[in-house]
Amino acid sequence: MRFVTVIFFCVLFNFIGYKVCAQEQKENNEDDNELFELCLEPCALQSIDEHNTTLGFDGFILKQISKKFPVIVGFGLDLDKNSSIGPVLGYSPFEGLDFLVSPMISKAKGEIEYSTHTEVSYEFKINNYFQIGPSVGYAFSKAESQISMGLCIDFEFHR
Numbered sequence: 191m192r193f194v195t196v197i198f199f200c201v202l203f204n205f206i207g208y209k210v211c212a213q214e215q216k217e218n219n220e221d222d223n224e225l226f227e228l229c230l231e232p233c234a235l236q237s238i239d240e241h242n243t244t245l246g247f248d249g250f251i252l253k254q255i256s257k258k259f260p261v262i263v264g265f266g267l268d269l270d271k272n273s274s275i276g277p278v279l280g281y282s283p284f285e286g287l288d289f290l291v292s293p294m295i296s297k298a299k300g301e302i303e304y305s306t307h308t309e310v311s312y313e314f315k316i317n318n319y320f321q322i323g324p325s326v327g328y329a330f331s332k333a334e335s336q337i338s339m340g341l342c343i344d345f346e347f348h349r
Contacts, residue, residue, distance in 0.1 A: 223349040233340025305331035311342040
C-alpha cells in the first residue's frame with residue numbers, strides 16, 4: 191500500500207508540475223499589496239515509528255513581511271490522528287519556494303505535548319490569486335515521527 195501511495199504522488203506531482211509549467215504566466219513585478227495567503231494541504235502521512243500510512247490535512251495562514259525581506263510569519267493547523275496547532279515561521283529565498291518551521295502543541299495518545307513540524311513546498315503561480323504545488327514535510331514529537339507528502343493549494347488575498 192505504501193509503494194502505491196508513493197508512486198501515485200510522484201506521478202501526480204510530475205503531471206501537475208509539467209502542466210502548470212507549460213501554462214505558467216510571466217511574473218508580475220508590481221507590489222500587489224497581498225494581505226495574506228491561505229494554504230490548504232491534503233497529504234499522505236507515513237509514520238516512522240508505527241510503519242503505517244494515513245491521510246492528513248494541514249492548513250496555514252501566512253504573510254510574507256515584505257518582498258525585500260523574505261521572512262514568512264503565520265499560524266498553522268495539522269489535522270490528522272494527532273491534531274496540532276501553533277505559530278509558523280518561514281523563509282522564502284525566491285518566489286514559489288517556501289521553508290516553514292512550526293512549533294506546535296499536539297494531542298497525541300490522549301496527552302498534550304510539544305511537536306515540531308517542518309515543511310518545504312514549491313508553488314507554481316497560476317494567477318495573482320492562486321498557486322499550487324508539491325510539499326514535503328517532517329514532524330516529530332516525543333511520541334512519534336512522521337513524513338508527509340502533499341499538494342499545497344494557496345489562495346492569496348489582496349487589498
